Amino acid sequence: MVAAPAHLDVSKIRAQFPVLHQQVNGHPLVYLDNAATTQKPKRVIDALNRYYEGYNANIHRGIHTLAEKATRAYEATREEMQRFIHARYSEEIIFTSGVTGSINLVAYSFGQAFVQAGDQIIISGLEHHSNIVPWQLLCERTGARLAVIPVTDSGELELEAYRQLLQNKTALVAVNHASNSLGTINPIKEIIDMAHQAGACVLIDGAQASAHLPIDVRALDCDFYCISSHKMYGPTGTGILYGKKEWLEKMPPFLGGGEMIREVTFNQTTYNDLPYKFEAGTPNIADVIALREAILFIQEHDKAAMATYEHDLLQYATAKVAALPGVRLVGTAPEKVSILAFVVDGIHHFDIGQMMDTRGIAVRTGHHCTQPLMDRYQLEGTVRASFAIYNTREEVDALAESLGRIINFMRK
């Protein structure tokens, strides 16, 4: 058992998250739905307020002081994100509405330029619907085919099957860095290298990784990497698409509108340079600006130390929950982010979620937007507890105690 690293003071971290300090249904809130969205530290909330109270203005074309200040703050987040994921150029960071927006951008734009009838798009059996449906739509538009890397009983990708799939002409491989339903951390470096050897591009859905795992897009050599702000302590409604400059330059625009143009006439329009070519319209300025505070929060607390602490919590929770009668863990890969999914024989996951809520415990129940994966395990859904840096062993105890009570009640 690994103790929390000495320099990581979780009670101090908790103190930075106002929402955690409340009673829900007469009990202290135990928030274990972090894979759906994380809570926000005060500094993120303050940044939103500072922007709206102090320098709300539309960015880039404004000549006045407030516009200048807003533009600088907005671009500062781009540069911070560039450092956070080790991108070579800041113009490789495109602000989007989040991972779903990023994947749709690539599916449309990359798809239009580089995917033809008969090409293969490879995804995996672990994907969230947002990394399935945009590719299905692309296949419908272009006549490309969708192929799926199968998943083992423990929740890992079958790399040998992937190798076989790559023998077909493949335009793009789209997989997640970590599974939102099972927590599995995928061997993405290997997946990317294998794809490149086969001449395919790779998009990584980093939704479940950005708050928990180191991300180095240059070392990974991925072509695209997608992040949602709200899953890494930042505000909802924003996120990024990282794309290698060489691809982004060759890709046609996705959305047309203001900001993304150089010159518009009724005969012809020329487009702006990266990254603005892909940022049509007034962006989500406030949330982008506040996202910088979330990145700084993670950087200042040392991501590796956070990962160690969360891993310890996951192991503690896994042992406690698995020891209860009738519990079956779903997703037992050796490498996992802090996601614990399970079912209990004879008790519906909705009932468990609802009963836990009466004790102030927030977990997620259902298919977690991964219906094909649930089908793979012949499950309608699971109960999912997902941990973040502010969770504690006491909260895991509350989870296990509540689950124990539920099982006792339902089995009597």
Added chain:
Amino acid sequence: MVAETFIGMTIDQAQEEIVSEFSLLEGDQEMTIFYIMELGQKMPPFPETARTEQNEVKGCQSKVWMTAELRNGLMYLQADSNTAITKGLVSLLVRIFSGHTPDEILNADLSFMKKIGMERFIGTQRSNGFAAMVKQIKYFALAFQVKNA
């Protein structure tokens, strides 16, 4: 059988009975949910053969099956669900409405949910599902009424 316990009461009396039962739980959310589930467990067994898509109530997050029959001018309901809490919730409706004429059911005004603060402890999604169950019961009543007219 639970469905028989309210026989002889009006729909409003049955609702008042439920309100007074729930008041004993003093608003404790966990106790309330456990109690609702217990009510579901006490419902008469639902015939396996009736667990069909045709008998499914649309609009519920959980699966809910419901059938109705008319005996001597009175409507009787049977119901089931794949989740224990929803089964308990639908059992309340079965108790309230069983043994009444289609007219009485169509004219009934459901007030007990508000009085026991149901929305607070079952949430918006289940509340919508609950509304769908009530609607289904009223459809049954309407169908019997039209048939008998």
